[in-house]
Amino acid sequence: MAISQRPAPGTRKRIRSEDEEEDELAMPTKYGGMRTSAMPGVDRWEAFTLSQLAQRDPQVVCDLLDATRADLKRHQIKIRSLEAEIKQEKKSHEEQRSKLINKMETLKIQNQDLIQEKMEDFGTKKASDDTIISIWLQLSSKIKNIVRNYFTEWHQAETLSTNGIEYDRFAQSQSFDQIPAVRDSIKRRQLWGTISYHIFSGNSPWHVGNIGGPIARLIADLDPYKPPSPQYLQMISKIKSALDPGFERNVDPNSKPKQDEMIRDTIAQFEAIIANNRLYEFQEDLRRIFSDAWQIYAAMMTSKAIFIMQWPQGDNGAVNDYPYDPMSMEFSGIIDLIDAPERVTGVVESPVLWKVGNGDGENFDSTMVLCKHCLFQCDDIIDPGTCILDISSS
Structure with a gap:
């Protein structure tokens, strides 16, 4: 006999409607983590x-x-x-x-x-000859002008001293007009010598620095008439062309005091013949002259060519024992003194500038005079009372 299963007492069978089934089917969307949509009906x-x-x-x-x-x-x-x-x-x-x-x-x-x-300008390794000659002539002109503009007084009893060389005033037989001319010539030489000492010869540390100084002194001692071997000169060229004189000057904390001291020493040589009210102007013009000289020095030191400054007269201030040709402005050892009425004596005011080799660091077996010197000439044979000023420099 089959026994039918009936609900337990107290329970009722619940019949779900279609709406409840639809809601149950929709339940996973709400609770099952399925993605939601902006259109819930869909x-x-x-x-x-x-x-x-x-x-x-x-x-x-x-x-x-x-x-x-x-x-x-x-x-x-x-x-x-x-x-x-x-x-x-x-x-x-x-x-x-x-x-x-x-x-x-x-x-x-x-x-x-x-x-x-x-570039062919100062501070470059290929400064042209024309550039150096141009500034050299400009420097020479400024030296002439500063002597002409400021050296106005003359003490007859004064003994002139130029780099340790004493020059007594001339005899009474000479004309009054000749004395200032010779005096100015000697002062120009003295100023050139001061510039040469402080800058070009490497004796002053202000412009050349700790490295450039020995190189400058080494070059100053070279003899252009008897140069060393080209290999030796090429070695000097390689060393000096790698220098930076401006850098050496700028890193020296004492460069400004050294410069001021150099200017004061130069003024002390000339202040006796300069009016007191013009000393400051003279000092400023002197600074500009030394600045031009520095530019020439920087150009020569950074070039691969070698430049030598040389005074063509002895340390005693006298012209060397050779006849002097006023036309060519050069010494000659072959002129017979008897046949040389052009024999002259005078004061060499500026040094000669020699060039050895070229800007490419080659041909050190060749030399040339780049800038000739200035010479104050006094004819001591024909007319001792005649003085001419030769300003040829190149």
Whole structure:
């Protein structure tokens, strides 16, 4: 006998309505973590459709889920591929940028080197002969002007002293007009000698520095008539052309006091014949003269050629024992004194500037006179009372 199962006492069988079933199907959307949509009605419809398909044909739902997973995987692969491409593009961009920066720096250096090679001005390694001659003549002209403008007084009892060489005033037989001319000539020589001592000979540390000083003194001792071997001169050229006189001067904390001391020492040699109310003007003009001399020194020291300054008369202030040709402004050892009415004596006011080799650091077996000296001539044979001032310098 079959026993039918009935509900337990006190329980009632609840029959769900279709609306409750629809709400239950929609529940996974609310609680199951499925993605939400801005259109909740569409979501509920999708959930209901899936539940109906699952009841009728579960395989369709599985296929649909597999297709969705495959599509999602393809998108993920594509995203990773795009991220890798972006990363590679960034890397390539950085490498290209780095290459461009390096190329720009290289071009800057090449441009600076090209400018340094092509410039023909002071402080460059290929200062032209015309440039040096031009500033040399300018310096000579300024020295003449400063003597003419400031040395206005004359003490007849004064004994002139030039670099340790004393010059007594001339005999009474000489004309009054000749005395100032000879005096000015000697003062020009004295000023040239002061400039040569402080700058060109390397005796003053203000302009030449700790390295340039010994090189300048070494060059000052060279004899252009008997130069050393070309190999030795080439070695000097390589050392001095690598110097930076401006750098040596700037790093010296005492350069300004040294300069002021040099100016004061120079003024002390001439202040006895300069009006007191013009001492300051004289000092400023003297600074400009030393500045021009420094420019010549810097050009000669940084050039690969070697420049030698030489006084063509002895240390006693007298002209060397050779006849002097006033036409060529040069000494000659072959002129017979008896046949040389042009024999003259005088005061050599400025040194000769010799050039050995060239701006490329070659041909050190050749020498040339780049700037001749100034000579104050007094004819001591034909007419002792006649004085001429020869201003030829080159």
